[in-house]
Amino acid sequence: MATLTELKAHVQASIEARSPWLIDVAKTILAHPEAGFQEVKTAQLVSDKLHELGIAHDTGLALTGVKGLIRGGPPGPTVAVIGELDSLRVPGHPHADPETGAAHACGHHCQIGMLLGVAVALKALEGSPDLAGNVALMAVPAEEFIDVQYRWQLHQEGRLGLMAGKQELIRLGAFDDVDMAMMVHTASGSTENAKFALGGTSNGHVVKYVRFLGKSAHAGSAPHQGINALQAAMVALNALNAQRETLRNEDTIRLHGILTRGGTSVNAVPAEVRYEGRVRGRNAEVIADANMKMDRCLRAGALAMGAKVNIVTIPGYLPMLNNAPMLDCFQHNASALVGANQVVTHPATRNRGGSTDMGDLSQIMPVIHPYTTAATGMGHGADYLIADYVQAVINPAKAMAMTVLDLLAGAAAKAREVLATSKPLMSKQQYLALQEARLTEELYAGR
Ligand SMILES: [Zn+2]
Ligand SMILES: [Zn+2]
Structure with a gap:
């Protein structure tokens, strides 16, 4: 058995060795932006790359989602690492698709690079006694809740139940075998001072x-x-x-x-x-x-x-709840990469004002949603550009891979502790009932 320190050194080295490949994936997606539930080329790219890495996966989940699985040796919890496939529509963005206006003005293209970085690193531990449990690699559709008419139409045609990616994946059962989840979102230097910003909450x-x-x-x-x-x-x-x-x-x-x-x-x-x-x-x-x-x-x-x-x-969406013990692990790993003074943890009550369907997932299982400060300009703006691809893709991939190791290495003691100490606010059934009750249609004809 390897020590946790040796395992962490190994995952860092394997992500480092694949750096140009991972950054190239992110930049390829940047050049081919696709809005939610239409991420056909992006999903195909993820599938191709997972295939290249020899990782079995399902495609077409909630229309365009992709889910791979790396099984450890001994049985244990399943940790999902998530990357979002979709772009916004921001005509005027330097990387906007001239026909659709689609543009990665929220940095999701980097999340797919991170996701594949974690895949590269942890694939080496498939079947290993050092990994007690599984890692689900999930490329998810449609985080940005845009194109509402289009999604309502898909709903009416029976092709979508809930109308955002993680929501619909929850409904369809893609998270049924997942015990906890994490992803890292890019942030701009215009809103964050440190290289990693953790904690806080979001609006529903x-x-x-x-x-x-x-x-x-x-x-x-x-x-x-x-x-x-x-x-x-x-x-x-x-x-x-x-x-x-x-x-x-x-x-x-x-x-x-x-x-x-x-x-x-x-x-x-x-x-x-x-x-x-x-x-x-x-x-x-x-x-x-x-x-x-x-x-x-x-x-x-x-x-x-x-x-x-x-x-x-x-x-x-529902508000984001970050799981404190998982956040501690991430904080530790991020600090090892960029220095403790470059990792800030905001109070759990600090509301960023925006919204994410990672918040929905956080209501039913332990979840973290840290930010990596790697962009300039304003989120969702025509000037939002990734300035530092190492901080956008490589460092968060390393921090997540190391956090998965904290959770699942040895006998997965940490993951079991997280599950024992964190009671979700609601069950999946309660979540679906709540969301179903919020869907209404009214025709008001005046008087
Ligand atoms: Zn966004
Ligand atoms: Zn985003």
Whole structure:
């Protein structure tokens, strides 16, 4: 049996030796961005690379997900290492696809590099007495909750149940054999000072798909015979803005959205206007309250103009809970790589304001979601670029591989301790029931 120190040295060396290969994978994905549930080429690349490494895997999970498995020697818990496949859509980003506007403005391409780095390192321990348990390698679809109309359509066609990647993988049972999970997300130097930033939490949310329905008529000769859906939307959004003074800072509510269709022809009264929106907040109760207010505003717009409004509320994400003992392991390993003064741990209550479906997973099993500071510019902005690929891909891969060793080496004592001391907030069944209850559709026809 090797010592933990020897094992950690070995995984670092094997990731180091594959550095150019891993960074090349990340850059290839950067050059071929694909938005959620459409990551066909990206998933194929992951599958090809796992094949090259000799790792058995399933594909097509939740449409595009890939899951490989490395079995240790003795039985033990299964730790999942996760990388997200999807891009955003940010036209104007230097690496945007000119046709689709898809762009990796959130650094997910680096997560796939990290995931394969962990695969490279731990594949060598397959069947080894030094690894008590299994490592699931999961490339997951659709973390960014965008293209809402498209996903609602997939849902209505029965091709998706829940409408984000990890949510749907939970529903489909892809995490049923997983006991705990980790991933590392890139961050920008504009928001973090240290090379690794750990801890904190995220907002939860619900997602809105809204259609204001009016009546078309000639905009010049007969506007009085139309019902203007765009004006209904504008009244609704003004009402929503008026509502903001009722929100409490400590609830970290964010109400925001985009108009995805403002009408059809400039010379006709707009008969249908579409709005995709978000209601974020620090917990399910405050989100439900803010969502009720948003619905009131949407109805008000329709009522004022004599229009109708169809409001679909889609279950979004739950807040992130980082598992403290796992975070301690990661903190230790990250410090060994970059120095303790380059690893900060934020208080568990520090809310970043954004949202992730890793939060959903964290409600049903122990999870960590650290950040690696490797980018410049603003997340989701046209200027978000990875400046340091070693810190974006190689160092987090090493830190995760070493953390898996902490958990599973020997007799997997650490992983068993994590499971014994961390009771999830809810079971998978409770999670699915909660999310199912948050899915509603209403057609408000005014009076
Ligand atoms: Zn993002
Ligand atoms: Zn992201």
